[in-house]
Amino acid sequence: MLYAGFMSATLPPFPKSQEPFDPPRLLEVGSAPDEPCLRADAARNRARLLEAATRLIAEHGVAGVTMEAVAAAAGVGKGTVFRRFGDRTGLLMALLDHSAHTLQADFLGGPPPxxxxxxxxxxxxxxxVAVLYRSAEQLDLLLAAQAEPTRRHSHPSTRALHMHTTMLLRQIVPDADCDLLAQTLLGYLDPALIxxxxxxxxxxLERLEAGWNDLVARVTGTDAPH
Amino acid sequence: MLYAGFMSATLPPFPKSQEPFDPPRLLEVGSAPDEPCLRADAARNRARLLEAATRLIAEHGVAGVTMEAVAAAAGVGKGTVFRRFGDRTGLLMALLDHSAHTLQADFLGGPPPxxxxxxxxxxxxxxxVAVLYRSAEQLDLLLAAQAEPTRRHSHPSTRALHMHTTMLLRQIVPDADCDLLAQTLLGYLDPALIxxxxxxxxxxLERLEAGWNDLVARVTGTDAPH
DNA sequence: AAGAAAACTGGACCTCGGTCCGTTTAGGAT
DNA sequence: ATCCTAAACGGACCGAGGTCCAGTTTTCTT
Incomplete structure (x- = not known):
């Protein structure tokens, strides 16, 4: 959604397909029934690739996830990996997609609090607290998936988290610059910082958790819990 | 200071020198008179390299700063660049060193406020505010110099900033977890976020500046300025 | 069923960061 | 002046990410 523009612009008459990539459709609330519907072989290869990547991580840690290694382990060519996921970051993000989606479902429609x-x-x-513990669990992957600084804040799941936080803040401190406040709060949950x-x-982790509660209290001007 | 250990550990009998690198000595307050005193040729090459890098940035932007290009432009071998600066991040950091040092001098010993x-x-x-404007000025360089997430918070100049912030906070809200609070505040000034x-x-930028003042007010429980 | 367009595939190829190690040089000691 | 050694040098080399495009496969159309 940022590259699409210039990418398609650079190949006028040719295959004209391009603009591949995995649609990390996250902002939609429920599970979207309209999968982009990959071609059968493509879908199969995608699954194989994710599985291969998972296996590689289990065996050699995140550092072992080489694009070539993944391709080989999945029995496909390197080009295929890049076509599907764009780049290494995209592949790693895809690995995180499930947990991101779960989290999102939880705060959008799950049970209170x-x-x-x-x-x-x-x-x-x-x-x-939820983000904190999820991050702690998947820390290595999150760190490795951390995109170059320029894109960090444009990723859909980050955006969603930010939007939601802003919305909550608006209900608590309607007169503040909730957009900026949300960025600050989320900054505290940055994987690199954790x-x-x-x-x-x-x-x-307990100290970080306490720190979060304290931070929320200070920023919103409410009392600390208990 | 993190790698030194394992690096020297990996070459038992050999040159045993290694552990090269530019000492980003920042935590010392005044200008340190005890330069690590490079050998004459090394010092000359170091200067040439920094100058070459600066020129390359001016001409082709930060993206044009290839280790090989810098080496060539400075008329030295590639190995020399790595020996001096460790890696690309190190080179870029060195470029930022001067302004970092200035800032540090300002908040440690400059005039109020x-x-x-x-x-x-x-x-x-x-x-x-000072950090904000400095970052805005050197944004491209700062983004490019942003080390991998694992090292971000270990860099001396970051540490210094953090220590100082913590210290200030302790004077304002002695009972809080000032360490964490400082991290939060500094997170707001992260180049990627800016x-x-x-x-x-x-x-x-004015909005960010206002946001900072508001944030400080909320976190410290003091009144906003004016 | 046939044909054509669209989508996908794979691996050769390029660039760039980073390492290695044989050679050269500075500069203190004799 | 000479020697000696630690330090510095440089460029061949390697691995990994990313690009390209010619060839193959799927799916749609008629």
Missing amino acids: LGPGAPAVDRLRALG HHLTRQCGMP | LGPGAPAVDRLRALG HHLTRQCGMP
């Missing part, structure tokens, strides 16, 4: 029904502050608190704090500084 | 003498809250506000907000969302 994460989902609708609870007061906004509580939802916000729950959101941070990595630094937990693995390099040795902080336990 | 940035330097000592003003109330801590004012210093904190001034700090954010890039996103100003260039992708089209926000003017």
Whole structure:
């Protein structure tokens, strides 16, 4: 959605297909029934590739996920991997897609306090904690998937999280610049930061969790929980 | 300071030199008179390389700064560039070193409100604004120099900024987890975020500045300025 | 069923960051 | 002045990400 423009612009008469890539359709709420419907062989190869990548991670860690290795392990050519996922980041993101989608479903339509029904502050608190633990779980993958700085904030799942946070904030502090406030809050949940704090500084997750609650309290001007 | 360990560990009997690199000595306050004192030729080449890199940026933008191109432009071998700066990030960082050092001198010993003498809250506000404008100026370089997520928070200049921020916070809200609070605040000043907000969302710097002041007010529980 | 367009495939190829190691040189000691 | 050694040098080399395009397969149309 950022490259599509210039990509198709650069090949006037030729195959004209291009603009491949995996549609990380996330912003839609429920499970979208309208899969982009890949061609049968393409869908099969996509599945194989994801499976191969997962296996490689299990065996050699994220660093072992070489585009060539994945291709080989899946029994396809390298070009196929790139056509499907765009680049390495795209492949790794695809691996994270499921958990991202789950999280999203949870805060959009799941049970309170994460989902609708609870007061906004509580939802916000729950959101941070949920993200925190999910990130801690998949930290390596998240770090590796971290796109170049220019794209970080454009990824659909990031956008969705940001939109949701902004919306919650607007219910709590309607007069603030909730857009910026949301960015700040989410910054606290950045995988790189979590990595630094937990693995390099040795902080336990509980402290980060407390820090989140405190942060929410300060930023929204509400009381800390309990 | 993170690699030194394992690097020297991997070459037992050999040249044993290694652990090359540019000492980004930043944490020392004044200008350190004890340069690591490179050999004459090394110092000359270092200067040439930085100059060449600067020229390349001016001509082709940051993307034009290829290690090989820099080496060629400086009339040295590629190995020399790596020996001096470790990797591309190191080279780019070195380019930023001067402005980083200036900023640091300013908040450590410059005139108020940035330097000592003003109330801590004012210093904190001034700090954010200063960082904001410096980042906006050197945004491309900062983005390109952004190290892999694992190292981001270990860089000396980042550490220094963090330490200083923590210290200021401790004077304002002694009972808070100032370490985490500082991380949050600094997260707001992350180049990637600034890039996103100003260039992708089209926000003017003034809004970011206001956002910073508001954030400081909320986090420290003080009043917004004016 | 046949034909054509669209989509997909695979691997040769390119670039660039990073490593290695045999050679050269600075500069202190004798 | 000479020697000696640690330091610096440079460019061949390697691996990985990413591009390209000629050839193949699927799917749609008639």
